[in-house]
Amino acid sequence: MSQARSHWSNRWTFMLATAGSAIGLGNIWKFPYMTGVNGGSAFVLVFLACIAMVGIPLMMCEIMLGRRAQRNPIDGMHALAQEAGSSRHWKWVGVMGLVAGILILAFYSVIAGWILHYVVEAARGSFIGMDGERSASAFQQFLASPLELAVWHTIFIGMTLGVVARGVNAGLEQANKILMPSLFAILLVLLGYSMSVGDFQAALHFMFTPDFSKVTPTAVLSALGHAFFSLSLGMGAVMVYGSYLQRHVSIARTSIYIALADTLVGLLVGIAIFALVFANHLEPGAGPGLIFQTLPIAFGRMPMGTVMGVLFFVLVAFAAWTSAISLVEPAVAWITENSRLTRKQSAWLIGIADWLLGIAVVLSFNLWQDIRLLFGLGIFDTLDKLTTTIMLPLGGLCMAVFAGWYMKTSHVAEELDISPLAYRAWRFTIRYISPLAIVAIFLYLTGLL
Ligand code: PHE
Numbered sequence: 001m002s003q004a005r006s007h008w009s010n011r012w013t014f015m016l017a018t019a020g021s022a023i024g025l026g027n028i029w030k031f032p033y034m035t036g037v038n039g040g041s042a043f044v045l046v047f048l049a050c051i052a053m054v055g056i057p058l059m060m061c062e063i064m065l066g067r068r069a070q071r072n073p074i075d076g077m078h079a080l081a082q083e084a085g086s087s088r089h090w091k092w093v094g095v096m097g098l099v100a101g102i103l104i105l106a107f108y109s110v111i112a113g114w115i116l117h118y119v120v121e122a123a124r125g126s127f128i129g130m131d132g133e134r135s136a137s138a139f140q141q142f143l144a145s146p147l148e149l150a151v152w153h154t155i156f157i158g159m160t161l162g163v164v165a166r167g168v169n170a171g172l173e174q175a176n177k178i179l180m181p182s183l184f185a186i187l188l189v190l191l192g193y194s195m196s197v198g199d200f201q202a203a204l205h206f207m208f209t210p211d212f213s214k215v216t217p218t219a220v221l222s223a224l225g226h227a228f229f230s231l232s233l234g235m236g237a238v239m240v241y242g243s244y245l246q247r248h249v250s251i252a253r254t255s256i257y258i259a260l261a262d263t264l265v266g267l268l269v270g271i272a273i274f275a276l277v278f279a280n281h282l283e284p285g286a287g288p289g290l291i292f293q294t295l296p297i298a299f300g301r302m303p304m305g306t307v308m309g310v311l312f313f314v315l316v317a318f319a320a321w322t323s324a325i326s327l328v329e330p331a332v333a334w335i336t337e338n339s340r341l342t343r344k345q346s347a348w349l350i351g352i353a354d355w356l357l358g359i360a361v362v363l364s365f366n367l368w369q370d371i372r373l374l375f376g377l378g379i380f381d382t383l384d385k386l387t388t389t390i391m392l393p394l395g396g397l398c399m400a401v402f403a404g405w406y407m408k409t410s411h412v413a414e415e416l417d418i419s420p421l422a423y424r425a426w427r428f429t430i431r432y433i434s435p436l437a438i439v440a441i442f443l444y445l446t447g448l449l
Contacts, residue, residue: 005070006168011249013173015257017326018063018232018241020176022262023183024323025111026230028316029291031266032273034222036284040206042214043223044267050227051263054437057429058233058396059255061403064415066242067251072333073097073236076243077402086406093398097236098334100391101327102350104235106357107383108327109160110365112320113152114292115313117142122309127300132282135293135300149362154355160324161351164332165344168244172325179318186315187265190272193308198275206274206284207267221441225389231262234395235387237326240333252418252426265319276302291316328354357383389441397438404431 008014035043069076074094081090121127126138142148163171194200228234242251273291276298277284286294291312299309328350335346364371364379373382403412404427413423 005244007244007246008173009169011246011254013177014241014245014249015254016180017172017176017322018238018254018258019261020180020319020322021232021237021241021326022230022258022323023180023265024232024319025108025115025316026226026323027262027266028269028319029111029288030226031230032270033287033290034226035207035270036274036290037287038216038219038222039211039214040284041209042211042216043219044207044270045210046215046220046223047227048263050224050437051231051259053429054224054396054434055227055231055233056255056259057426058228058400058434059231059238059259060251060416060426061399061430062233062236062238062396063242063245063251063255064412065399065403066236066239067245067247068411068415069239070243072243072337073239073330074334075337076239080402080407083411084402084407086402090398090402090406093395093402094236094239094330094334096391097234097239097395098331100235100387100395101237101330102354103357103383103391104387105157105160105324105327105354107361107380108320108324109156109354109358110149110153110361110380112156112317112324113149113154114142115316115320116152116155117148118292118296119310119313119317122296122299122306122313125306127296127305127309130297130300132293132297135297136289138296139289139293143365146362146366149365150359153358153362156320156324157351157355157358159321160328161347161354163321163325164328164350165347167343172329175325176322179322183315183318183322186311186318187268187272190308190312190315191268193304194272194275197279197302198272199279200271200275202278203271203274206278207270217444221389221444224437224441225393228392228396229388230266231259232323232326234392234397234399235327236330236395239399240330241326243333250418251416252422393438393441397435400430400434400438404435 008017065080066076069080071079074091077094078088078091081088163175165171232238273295274284277294280298280301282294282297296309299305331350332343332346335341335349336343361380361383369378371379373379374386377385416423416426
């Protein structure tokens with residue numbers, strides 16, 4: 001119990017790593033296509049409201065739980081429940097989070113594998129002169145090849161667990177210190193490019209001109225679910241990162257910075273992508289294929305498209321990598337802290353489990369595409385929906401209820417260390433607003449609303 005734990009070197013590395021966890025495929029792949037599918041600005045505005053009202057308070061909550069516990073999420077929830085004199089069953093919140101992380105990485109790694117493949121394709125000049133038909137058939141052909149998908153998935157799992165195996169300082173911290181600043185730099189270059197050759201006006205109009213008639217219940221719910229996914233909330237990734245955080249760092253301020261960075265990157269990438277899409281008169285509502293089918297056409301037609309295409313997919317790969325690390329850190333930390341296995345061995349174990357699950361995801365795009373699991377969905381969609389719309393919000397709900405209703409007020413206040421007024425506002429949100437918002441999603445999902 002009292003074994004010495006690693007800590008981040010300083011608060012900047014914690015912020016970089018947590019921003020690294022938050023900024024990922026969710027921002028660059030999912031957010032733009034969800035915006036496209038859900039009618040643009042309506043979705044963006046609701047998403048921003050969800051981040052502010054539920055995302056930031058929950059991020060503070062999760063970091064607070066982790067830092068107070070100083071343990072992995074399972075043992076951490078157990079210890080905190082003991083401290084609060086409540087049931088030890090709270091540890092199941094940690095268990096669910098750990099499982100969610102493993103399940104998410106299974107499909108996350110496959111998509112990240114597509115990204116790696118597209119880095120190579122872009123570099124080979126495959127986008128040049130691409131039209132809609134060729135782009136779609138190249139993508140379909142790639143998805144139809146289990147071997148190719150599996151190879152890229154294997155590489156990405158290796159990259160992820162390779163970092164996690166090296167531990168908090170030499171692994172997580174070091175990777176984020178290199179990848180995150182590179183990511184920001186590439187983003188600025190791409191933004192400048194898209195500003196000079198893309199249709200910036202149309203992109204801004206699409207994303208920010210409010211049209212409240214488009215705010216449908218479905219848009220609200222996908223925005224709320226996405227707020228969780230995008231900020232990495234509800235599964236213990238932020239909790240385990242918080243457990244490596246030193247005592248004196250302000251949780252409120254860092255949470256706000258991280259949420260801002262995450263949101264800003266989503267918006268900027270969205271603007272950059274849509275500016276290129278509109279300049280080429282392409283469709284914004286293409287769905288998951290937006291960056292794989294639509295964007296290559298834009299790059300293929302534009303000046304410096306090859307270089308910029310490579311940079312874009314490298315950016316996405318870096319973002320995915322720093323998020324993937326945080327998906328398995330709770331599991332690896334838990335095994336390492338509870339068994340005789342070394343961190344390296346634990347990383348191997350989780351790596352193999354995720355590799356196998358990922359192979360099932362790979363096959364769901366070709367040989368197994370007719371297999372239906374939950375809600376009549378295929379393997380990939382089942383994993384995505386089960387984790388994003390059920391497990392993460394449920395985890396977030398439990399954490400909010402635990403911190404708001406069960407923990408001693410004095411402990412929470414001591415950990416957060418904010419002004420009494422801010423504390424009251426936070427507590428109100430975590431006790432009422434966040435749980436109600438989450439319960440609303442669930443009721444809607446089960447068709448009761
Ligand atoms: N936030 C990451 C993204 O936007 C995904 C993620 C979810 C990472 C949950 C960790 C935990 O891509």
